[in-house]
Amino acid sequence: MPAYARRRAYARLVLRITDARTGEPVDATPARRGLTRVQAHTRGSDPTHLRVLLVADLLVRALELGGTPVWALLTGEGRQAELRAAGAALGVRPFEDGGDTGAGLGEAQVLHVVGEGGATPDGVRVAVxxxxxxxxxxxxxxxxxxxxxxxxxxxRSATLRIxxxxxxxxxxxxxxxxxxxxxxxxxxxxxxxxxxxxxxxxxxxxxxxxxxxxxxxxxxxxxxxxxxxxxxxxxxxxxxxxxxxxxxxxxxxx
Structure with a gap:
């Protein structure tokens, strides 16, 4: 039987993402329509942090497909130029420098994408x-x-051997x-x-x-x-x- 034969209801689907802080799913789209910040946190250009950047890119794409405005930021340390170049080769769209975002732009939701065990500020933590x-x-x-x-x-929650x-x-x-x-x-x-x-x-x-x-x-x-x-x-x-x-x-x- 084809995978799509389940014929689920399609009305009002909302992107839900697991918050690594609680292990519970949360709405990635804010309850009130507004800007969502997707912030990738990296510590180098190795394959794991390239995966972090890719997951952030996918989040941006999924939110935009649902009509949510997104502000995409990259915060990191170590070999960031190499990471951005590797991401561009993978088709990751450009992220702004998130080194000094402060309180942001009054966004309604903040999603932090980080490698497993990585610490982030307050907000939903998306672990990779x-x-x-x-x-x-x-x-x-x-x-x-x-x-x-x-x-x-x-x-993204599964360790990947390549x-x-x-x-x-x-x-x-x-x-x-x-x-x-x-x-x-x-x-x-x-x-x-x-x-x-x-x-x-x-x-x-x-x-x-x-x-x-x-x-x-x-x-x-x-x-x-x-x-x-x-x-x-x-x-x-x-x-x-x-x-x-x-x-x-x-x-x-x-």
Whole structure:
């Protein structure tokens, strides 16, 4: 049965995120409509802190997709230029320097994204588990798109081991999907089916479950009852969160 066959109710979904201080889920969107600050806290440019920056980027994307204005900040120490460059290669959009934010701009909500055990000021603490790098060479030597795909494939609360096989599998899946999306783009357009859209949104609104989003895309890829035009629109829609550049090969020679 396709992952999206559960047909959840889609009305008024709200992004909920686990606060590491309490272990309880909280609304990432403020009760009163207003600015949300997403602040990434890093202590270097290693793979774990690159994952912290990526999770912050995903939070910004998810909030903006829900219509929430966001102020994205990076506060860190040690090799910040390297971290920003590695993040840019991964498709992370620019974050402002959060070194001296003070009281901010009267934001209605503050979400602090930090590695496990990291301390933050008051506000919701979004903890990110470590990355154990087991691939040859430095992370900067890996294909950035494959690395982003690998980082998205596991819940942020789970320690992630990245070795050669992990990167190869992620790269192969990404290549296959990009070719498929380019092919589907040439078929008659169809809207994203309502149950598929509901499952995509339910996954990312549930503690930013990118692994669940990828699972829906795998089901869509092989469902014989879906038109190719609907597959294309589904992948393009999900990529607004995932940032995998799935439509990159549109118009490229076969």
């Amino acid at each position: 588990a470590p990355v154990l790098w087991e691939a040859p060479g430095a992370p900067g030597d890996a294909d950035p798109a494959a690395l982003r795909m690998a980082l998205l494939a596991r819940p 070795g050669p096989a992990t990167l190869d599998e992620a790269g192969a899946t990404l290549d296959r999907w990009r070719r498929a999306v380019a092919d589907w783009a040439g078929r008659p357009s169809r809207p994203v089916p309502d149950p598929v859209r509901a499952d995509l949104r339910t996954a990312w609104e549930d503690d930013l479950d990118t692994a669940g989003v990828l699972g829906v895309l795998r089901a869509v890829e092989t469902d014989p009852d879906l038109a190719d035009g609907a597959r294309f629109e589904t992948y393009a829609y999900a990529d607004r969160l995932l940032g995998l550049d799935l439509t990159r090969d549109l118009g490229a020679p076969a």
